[in-house]
Structures are given as structure tokens and as C-alpha cells.
Amino acid sequence: MPRMTMIEAIRSAMDVAMGRDDDVVVFGEDVGFFGGVFRCTHGLQQKYGVSRCFDAPISESGIVGTAIGMAAYGLKPCVEIQFADYMYPAYDQIVSEAARLRYRSAGDFTCPMVIRMPTGGGIFGGQTHSQSPEALFTHVAGLKTIVPSNPYDAKGLLIAAIEDPDPVIFLEPKRLYNGPFDGHHDKPVTAWSKHALSEVPEGHYTVPLGQAVTRREGAAVSIIAYGTMVHVALAAAEDTGIDAEVIDLRTLVPLDLEAIVASVEKTGRCIVLHEATLTSGFGGELAALVQEHCFYHLEAPVMRVTGWDTPYPHAQEWDYFPGPARLGQALRDIMEAR
Incomplete structure (x- = not known):
């Protein structure tokens, strides 16, 4: 191919x-x-x-x-x-x-x-x-x-x-x-x-809408991400050495809630990662769904790692993005939480 x-x-x-x-x-x-x-x-x-x-x-x-x-x-x-x-x-x-x-x-x-x-x-x-x-x-x-x-x-x-x-x-x-x-x-x-x-195949094929995929198997914490942030999640897991599972949603609506629940029930911890601003971002919906469906499996509060709640900062663009350093700190924090 x-x-x-x-x-x-x-x-x-x-x-x-x-x-x-x-x-x-x-x-x-x-x-x-x-x-x-x-x-x-x-x-x-x-x-x-x-x-x-x-x-x-x-x-x-x-x-x-x-x-x-x-x-x-x-x-x-x-x-x-x-x-x-x-x-x-x-x-x-x-x-x-x-x-x-x-x-x-x-x-x-x-x-x-x-x-x-x-x-x-x-x-x-x-x-x-x-x-x-x-x-x-x-x-x-x-x-x-x-x-x-x-x-x-x-x-x-x-x-x-x-x-x-x-x-x-x-x-x-x-x-x-x-x-x-x-x-x-x-x-x-x-x-x-x-x-x-x-x-990439040259001809016709489809990827089903509403079907997430696990990009990295892990047992300690689930990172729920999509788009560019999937790569950040994989890098942070590698850099920290934490046994993180990375779920790539691929489609937000329809959402593969079953894949999210299965991962969080296995790991007991969850970080939601996206580039958009924190407040009213899609991560809030994901965090609420995890809390509703996985509450008795959670060993720590659900965390969100996102962009800032500011107009897009041109000069500080690469500080605005959630990167492996910021996500790595969140991974260490959530592993210490009780």
C-alpha cells in the first residue's frame, strides 16, 4: 500500500x-x-x-x-x-x-x-x-x-x-x-x-462512524483523546513510563461510550485530553459520562487537560497546546490521587 x-x-x-x-x-x-x-x-x-x-x-x-x-x-x-x-x-x-x-x-x-x-x-x-x-x-x-x-x-x-x-x-x-x-x-x-x-489503501474502504480504537493498551489510567491529542497522549505515556491506555475516539457523535466505559472500568482512572478551551469543551461531556457510568470503578477524580480559557494566544501558541509535559504532570498527579 x-x-x-x-x-x-x-x-x-x-x-x-x-x-x-x-x-x-x-x-x-x-x-x-x-x-x-x-x-x-x-x-x-x-x-x-x-x-x-x-x-x-x-x-x-x-x-x-x-x-x-x-x-x-x-x-x-x-x-x-x-x-x-x-x-x-x-x-x-x-x-x-x-x-x-x-x-x-x-x-x-x-x-x-x-x-x-x-x-x-x-x-x-x-x-x-x-x-x-x-x-x-x-x-x-x-x-x-x-x-x-x-x-x-x-x-x-x-x-x-x-x-x-x-x-x-x-x-x-x-x-x-x-x-x-x-x-x-x-x-x-x-x-x-x-x-x-x-x-492507506488506494481504493474504496470505510471506517465505521461511532467506533473508537485503542491506540495503546494500559492498565493504570485511561486517556481519552481525539485528533492531534492522540499523538500527545502516546508521547506522554512513553515519556512518563506510566502504563496508560490511550483511546482514540475518532468520532465524537456518534460516541463509542462502550469503549470508554470498558477502558475506565479496567484502569480506574481517567484523563480527558483535547486542544479546545476547558470551559464547555467536549471534555466536560466525556467526564460527566465517565462519572455516570464508571463511578464505582473510579479510584481518583476524572481530570481534564485542555487549552486555556482565553482567546487564542498567537504569541504563546505552543504553550497553549496541551503537550506531553502538561499531560505528563497530570498523569503523575492522577496516579498519586486517592
Whole structure:
């Protein structure tokens, strides 16, 4: 199998989906002729033509609203919001129309669409190019939310999302785009290891939505993470020598609660890790679920390791991120807690 970056895997997913189904269309800002600001759609317009992959005006509300109409008509749009930070003008369309279409039409209409968004920091993009807004989508009934941590999953999950009959938010961690993020470092990685790229099948395959995976077996503490933070969790476990189990959620909604409960019941301790801010982050929901379902198995309070409760700090970007040092301290603290 070829080795791919996440960008290449995402492009391959759209290529496969478009080749199998003429109803799949791709559009957004600069995704056609230019191939996307991160080059995820490079070559798709040349291969499938301007009616299947095309540029849209700088109007996120227009992009999503048009996609909803296409989906109701029977097409399967896969649209790109250039940065997750840009999705706020389209939020009303996402929440009030896409998420509710199946219910408000009593099942007469569905909304088979995917909204792709680069998420998180790591490129010194500042406050308007670095946010992690996943909790704004997981709160909305009717939406599915995906955050892959590696190229293999990114391709399989994106194909599954495109084939799903309901709206899916597909959040792509920018720090993982061009190669494997080295979770041991709290600073930018300037060189990517070609030897650590994921092996990704060239053809069609899917990764089931709502199915977490254990990235590292352990018996002392469970680390629940997704996206870039999976790599941080693996690095911190290695650095500290603590026998931590790392669960990669892959999809936040639907959530694999069974995998979380099984892990925490085994270890008795749990740390929830994400890049987004602490207050009202998705980690709060995870911590509550662990408390509700695993209370009598817990040997210490559930801990959260997250970004700061501040506007995104451009100059302190790499201090803002939960890194292996901060997570390592939390691991030591939770092992000492009684």
C-alpha cells in the first residue's frame, strides 16, 4: 500500500467517492482551480470537471445553504470551509436547516452532506485560523462530528461520511496534514518523517462512524483523546513510563461510550485530553459520562487537560497546546490521587 499524508488521504477519499457516485460534488472557496488552500482538492477539478468540483464565492453561509439545497434534491455535496474559524456565518444554516431537515420533514427529506473544516492550531495562524470548535457541533442533535488522528482513518471516515444519509461535520487537524505530528515536542516540528506516514489503501474502504480504537493498551489510567491529542497522549505515556491506555475516539457523535466505559472500568482512572478551551469543551461531556457510568470503578477524580480559557494566544501558541509535559504532570498527579 502507498504511504500518504493526511492531505493525500483526504484527497484520495474524495476522488474515490466522486469516481463511484456521480451525485458527489465538491465545492468551496479556492477548492477548484487552485486545489484548496491546503491542496486537499488538488487535481479534482481537472479530473471531474467544473460541474463536479468548483469554486464558490467567499460566503460560508452561501456555501452551506447551497449544499443543503443540493442534498435535499438528491446530490451528495462535500463542501470545504477554508478554516473552522470561518464557519460562524454558516452556523445558522448548519443548525437550523441541515441538522433538522430529516426531522422537520418527517423523513421526507434527508441531508446527505459533509462539511470539511481544517481545525486547531499549529501553523501560527492566530485567533482566526486556529480554533477548535467541535463542541459547537456535538451539542446539536442531528449532526455527526468526526475528528481523525491519522491518514488511514481520515480516508475511511471521510468516505463513510460522504456515504452517510445525514449531515456530517468533518474536522481535520491542521498539525497532522503534512505528516505525522511528533507528540514528544512542545514546539513546531520542522521536518516530517516519511517513514512514519500511514499506509492507506488506494481504493474504496470505510471506517465505521461511532467506533473508537485503542491506540495503546494500559492498565493504570485511561486517556481519552481525539485528533492531534492522540499523538500527545502516546508521547506522554512513553515519556512518563506510566502504563496508560490511550483511546482514540475518532468520532465524537456518534460516541463509542462502550469503549470508554470498558477502558475506565479496567484502569480506574481517567484523563480527558483535547486542544479546545476547558470551559464547555467536549471534555466536560466525556467526564460527566465517565462519572455516570464508571463511578464505582473510579479510584481518583476524572481530570481534564485542555487549552486555556482565553482567546487564542498567537504569541504563546505552543504553550497553549496541551503537550506531553502538561499531560505528563497530570498523569503523575492522577496516579498519586486517592
